[in-house]
Amino acid sequence: MAFQLDSKVPEGPLKEKWTNHRFNMKLVNPANKRKFKVLVVGSGLAGASAAASLAELGYHVECFCFQDSPRRAHSIAAQGGINAAKNYPNDGDSVWRLFYDTVKGGDYRAREANVYRLAEVANNIIDQCVAQGVPFAREYGGMLDNRSFGGAQVSRTFYARGQTGQQLLLGAYQALERQIGKGTVRMHVRSEMLDVVKKDGRAVGIISRDLVTGEMKRFSGDAVLLCTGGYGNVFYLSTNAMGSNVTAAYRAYKRGAGFANPCYTQIHPTCIPVSSEHQSKLTLMSESLRNDGRVWVPKQKDDQRAPNDIPEDERDYYLERRYPSFGNLVPRDVASRAAKERCDAGYGVGATGYAVFLDFAAAIERVGEDVIRARYGNLFQMYEKITGENPYKVPMRIYPASHYTMGGLWVDYNLMTTVPGLFALGEANFSDHGANRLGASALMQGLSDGYFVAPYTVGSYLAEEVPLDGSGAVATDDPAFDQVEQEVQGRIDRLLSVGGKKSVESFHKRLGQIVWDQCGMGRSREGLEQALRDIPKLREEFWKEVFVPGSAGEFNPEVEKAGRVADFLEFAEVLCEDALAREESCGGHFREEHQTPEGEALRDDEHFAHAAVWEYKGDDVRPELSKEQLTFENVKLTTRSYK
Amino acid sequence: MKLTLHVWRQAGPQDRGRMEMLQVDGITSDMSFLEMLDKANEDLIHDGKEPVAFDHDCREGICGTCSMVIDGVAHGPQEGTTTCQLHMRAFKDGDSIHIEPFRSRAFPVIKDLVVDRGSFDRIIAAGGYVSVNTGSAQDANNLPVRKKDADMAMDAAACIGCGACVASCPNGSAMLFVAAKMGHLAHLPQGQAERKERALSMVAQMDAEGFGACSNHYECEAVCPKEIPATFIGSMNREFLKSSLCPDS
Numbered sequence: 001m002a003f004q005l006d007s008k009v010p011e012g013p014l015k016e017k018w019t020n021h022r023f024n025m026k027l028v029n030p031a032n033k034r035k036f037k038v039l040v041v042g043s044g045l046a047g048a049s050a051a052a053s054l055a056e057l058g059y060h061v062e063c064f065c066f067q068d069s070p071r072r073a074h075s076i077a078a079q080g081g082i083n084a085a086k087n088y089p090n091d092g093d094s095v096w097r098l099f100y101d102t103v104k105g106g107d108y109r110a111r112e113a114n115v116y117r118l119a120e121v122a123n124n125i126i127d128q129c130v131a132q133g134v135p136f137a138r139e140y141g142g143m144l145d146n147r148s149f150g151g152a153q154v155s156r157t158f159y160a161r162g163q164t165g166q167q168l169l170l171g172a173y174q175a176l177e178r179q180i181g182k183g184t185v186r187m188h189v190r191s192e193m194l195d196v197v198k199k200d201g202r203a204v205g206i207i208s209r210d211l212v213t214g215e216m217k218r219f220s221g222d223a224v225l226l227c228t229g230g231y232g233n234v235f236y237l238s239t240n241a242m243g244s245n246v247t248a249a250y251r252a253y254k255r256g257a258g259f260a261n262p263c264y265t266q267i268h269p270t271c272i273p274v275s276s277e278h279q280s281k282l283t284l285m286s287e288s289l290r291n292d293g294r295v296w297v298p299k300q301k302d303d304q305r306a307p308n309d310i311p312e313d314e315r316d317y318y319l320e321r322r323y324p325s326f327g328n329l330v331p332r333d334v335a336s337r338a339a340k341e342r343c344d345a346g347y348g349v350g351a352t353g354y355a356v357f358l359d360f361a362a363a364i365e366r367v368g369e370d371v372i373r374a375r376y377g378n379l380f381q382m383y384e385k386i387t388g389e390n391p392y393k394v395p396m397r398i399y400p401a402s403h404y405t406m407g408g409l410w411v412d413y414n415l416m417t418t419v420p421g422l423f424a425l426g427e428a429n430f431s432d433h434g435a436n437r438l439g440a441s442a443l444m445q446g447l448s449d450g451y452f453v454a455p456y457t458v459g460s461y462l463a464e465e466v467p468l469d470g471s472g473a474v475a476t477d478d479p480a481f482d483q484v485e486q487e488v489q490g491r492i493d494r495l496l497s498v499g500g501k502k503s504v505e506s507f508h509k510r511l512g513q514i515v516w517d518q519c520g521m522g523r524s525r526e527g528l529e530q531a532l533r534d535i536p537k538l539r540e541e542f543w544k545e546v547f548v549p550g551s552a553g554e555f556n557p558e559v560e561k562a563g564r565v566a567d568f569l570e571f572a573e574v575l576c577e578d579a580l581a582r583e584e585s586c587g588g589h590f591r592e593e594h595q596t597p598e599g600e601a602l603r604d605d606e607h608f609a610h611a612a613v614w615e616y617k618g619d620d621v622r623p624e625l626s627k628e629q630l631t632f633e634n635v636k637l638t639t640r641s642y643k
Numbered sequence: 644m645k646l647t648l649h650v651w652r653q654a655g656p657q658d659r660g661r662m663e664m665l666q667v668d669g670i671t672s673d674m675s676f677l678e679m680l681d682k683a684n685e686d687l688i689h690d691g692k693e694p695v696a697f698d699h700d701c702r703e704g705i706c707g708t709c710s711m712v713i714d715g716v717a718h719g720p721q722e723g724t725t726t727c728q729l730h731m732r733a734f735k736d737g738d739s740i741h742i743e744p745f746r747s748r749a750f751p752v753i754k755d756l757v758v759d760r761g762s763f764d765r766i767i768a769a770g771g772y773v774s775v776n777t778g779s780a781q782d783a784n785n786l787p788v789r790k791k792d793a794d795m796a797m798d799a800a801a802c803i804g805c806g807a808c809v810a811s812c813p814n815g816s817a818m819l820f821v822a823a824k825m826g827h828l829a830h831l832p833q834g835q836a837e838r839k840e841r842a843l844s845m846v847a848q849m850d851a852e853g854f855g856a857c858s859n860h861y862e863c864e865a866v867c868p869k870e871i872p873a874t875f876i877g878s879m880n881r882e883f884l885k886s887s888l889c890p891d892s
């Protein structure tokens with residue numbers, strides 16, 4: 001049976017929807033809140049902010065993360081900043097403009113009402129963070145400073161040096177620790193959720209593994225919030241933290257949660273390229289560098305000369321050539337594809353031929369090395385640490401890398417998945433960015449979901465659906481828990497008993513290569529069909545030949561990795577199915593069959609203005625597709641042009 | 644490059660642990676230190692042996708998860724650099740490298756190079772925050788902050804909570820970590836209301852966790868990957884003294 005997708009978008013004009021909805025939602029009386037327990041899986045921006053806010057309201061909260069401290073969630077790595085429509089610089093920003101830019105930046109594949117709400121609460125996020133003591137950059141007058149980011153013509157990005165994610169997460173983490181100190185949140189670190197427990201169709205708990213002892217643990221709750229981040233590591237090499245994975249979302253999918261738009265993945269244009277086959281991750285160089293750096297490749301194929309020996313007229317500044325009006329500042333998806341096109345054609349540089357130059361010589365000549373140092377000093381230093389080259393003297397070498405995933409668990413306006421009682425927040429859901437996310441909008445979305453949306457909508461679910469007398473609670477010795485725990489344990493035992501010779505890592509690398517080649521920056525029917533043949537073969541090999549050392553009943557990082565890679569090996573198929581079904585190009589999804597004669601993305605609004613929602617139908621069975629039609633009542637669909 | 648590693652192996656908290664010698668070959672100068680360990684682990688797995696357990700996540704020098712003492716120095720030989728950002732060009736063919744966990748009474752070993760740093764979280768839970776519930780904030784620009792103060796707060800807030808300061812201190816003191824958080828909040832107007840209580844409760848928790856006292860060795864400052872200056876410790880001492888002597892003033 002296909003999903004009945006009800007987005008639950010409230011009635012009324014766009015600008016009044018959230019206000020009206022908040023008024024109409026049922027409330028839980030303050031004295032009754034402590035009768036409910038909420039499980040929050042994840043302690044990144046979305047999870048930490050939700051757990052702290054729900055506990056402040058009086059709910060019992062249990063929070064989980066797989067790192068050794070909630071402060072180490074992947075959100076910590078965000079560099080550039082967070083958007084809000086404060087209009088402090090008086091440059092014409094407004095909630096409406098932030099809403100509009102986000103819908104357009106997402107290539108018209110997001111739900112209008114959600115995006116509007118996001119833009120609306122963004123200002124509250126900045127207020128909240130400042131009150132917590134987040135040390136945002138300031139001007140000399142003591143007011144908050146803003147910078148510009150891609151895809152917007154106003155300065156609306158708040159930042160804390162190059163460590164905005166760190167500072168926002170520490171703010172949320174400290175709010176969370178305050179509640180932990182008060183006993184209202186119980187924190188479970190080094191604890192990995194491995195499945196959702198359902199009873200009578202509702203999410204009533206989770207099974208997790210204590211990563212120190214290997215012990216299986218059961219937790220029951222009146223609602224479960226998955227704030228478990230994105231799946232960018234399906235490509236193996238990405239800018240995500242090593243532990244980022246799809247397991248929580250994927251296991252939820254297998255329990256009936258719809259997975260929306262998995263093919264919307266963001267490939268960031270400016271990352272330090274792969275240097276050797278032992279590379280374990282890629283490092284982002286902030287988008288802001290493209291303000292002063294010029295991107296080029298030699299005009300001659302396989303040119304082995306040092307960059308500074310290549311004369312000006314033998315260089316191809318291909319972004320400036322192809323996009324004269326936006327030049328080096330085209331959006332992420334456009335810049336990434338253009339780099340790939342040059343390298344595929346044989347003009348790439350560096351040892352692998354998969355890199356392009358990002359050159360600061362002209363900027364240094366124009367404004368001086370000191371100004372460039374003041375602007376990007378920490379990034380230049382990081383680049384030099386990793387590559388051993390001095391970017392003040394030699395152009396940087398950069399190449400696109402997997403960075404963010406717009407797809408995720410389908411949620412309605414209340415952030416609830418297709419499983420009642422199971423919510424998804426932050427990068428784990430699909431909600432606000434459509435087919436492409438603008439810079440500085442992920443932090444905004446994670447905190448919006450956690451501080452300002454879920455505390456209301458989860459409360460409303462509890463008030464409406466969960467009986468106050470506790471008769472809805474499911475004890476952890478309920479057969480529903482027995483069964484799921486057995487399945488989880490069975491899977492771990494199977495992984496350990498394969499007894500092959502190949503490492504988990506080697507399978508992850510090979511999977512990443514398939515997905516990167518066939519479902520990365522450019523996708524074609526032929527390539528995707530090839531991937532859909534290769535992935536099941538690799539999965540089969542994995543289950544026959546993988547070697548997972550040690551045992552389940554101990555601290556064993558290989559067991560953790562094995563489970564995650566096993567899930568990636570299944571999930572990658574859903575990703576490719578989705579890319580195959582979407583016969584258009586939009587945002588981060590570029591189908592080579594669907595492009596203009598100049599090589600630009602070609603959307604098909606008539607047939608594909610929908611969210612594609614996949615439903616699990618059994619192992620080795622093609623998932624079923626349902627569609628949520630997207631209606632645009634407030635913005636007009638146009639073709640993005642950066643020429 | 645071919646290297647000889649002497650790595651701390653300890654099966655669990657109860658195990659006494661020992662150094663184990665490993666040979667690793669095929670290392671290139673552009674690999675990171677952790678990629679070198681990945682390679683050593685791949686070899687171990689290939690031989691059907693258990694890999695060396697170590698903590699890591701972002702591999703970008705920001706999450707504070709990686710934690711090793713390399714040739715006697717927390718995070719290794721390069722200044723201002725976490726283990727994950729240390730690259731093998733800092734070593735040469737034929738080198739022997741000693742790798743041990745961040746040791747301290749307050750950081751019990753879980754396995755091999757992995758330690759439990761939960762004590763840091765408990766210090767924050769004791770008072771390392773501003774008490775402000777979600778939704779009760781005024782407009783952000785109603786509260787101007789001098790740029791100088793904001794910059795100082797940010798210098799302190801850059802701490803990644805890795806624990807290198809503790810691991811390098813002969814007394815196992817956590818003063819630099821605690822001072823950084825107190826310094827961050829003390830430099831901002833938002834942090835003033837609870838300033839005294841914060842100083843007292845964070846220090847009390849620090850003592851309860853079994854961290855040692857500071858006797859001005861400044862090893863912490865030398866190994867801090869974020870180069871947080873030890874001057875924050877001086878401010879913390881004054882802050883604590885003032886709060887203890889006149890808690891109600």
Ligand SMILES: Cc1cc2nc3c(=O)[nH]c(=O)nc-3n(C[C@H](O)[C@H](O)[C@H](O)COP(=O)(O)OP(=O)(O)OC[C@H]3O[C@@H](n4cnc5c(N)ncnc54)[C@H](O)[C@@H]3O)c2cc1C
Nearest residue numbers: 042043044045046066075080081193229426427440442443
């Ligand atoms: C290098 C980099 C730079 C970025 N810069 C920016 C920027 O400047 N601006 C911007 O807006 N966005 C940026 N982003 C994107 C942004 O950082 C992320 O999208 C966002 O932080 C995700 O937050 P989250 O709370 O959804 O998930 P995460 O921060 O990924 O947190 C996931 C949490 O879930 C837990 N978890 C996961 N699975 C399980 C499980 N099975 N069991 C238990 N716990 C689990 C983890 O332990 C963790 O606590 C950047 C991303 C990268 C990679």
Ligand code: FES
Nearest residue numbers: 700702707709727
């Ligand atoms: S792994 Fe994150 S700081 Fe080293």
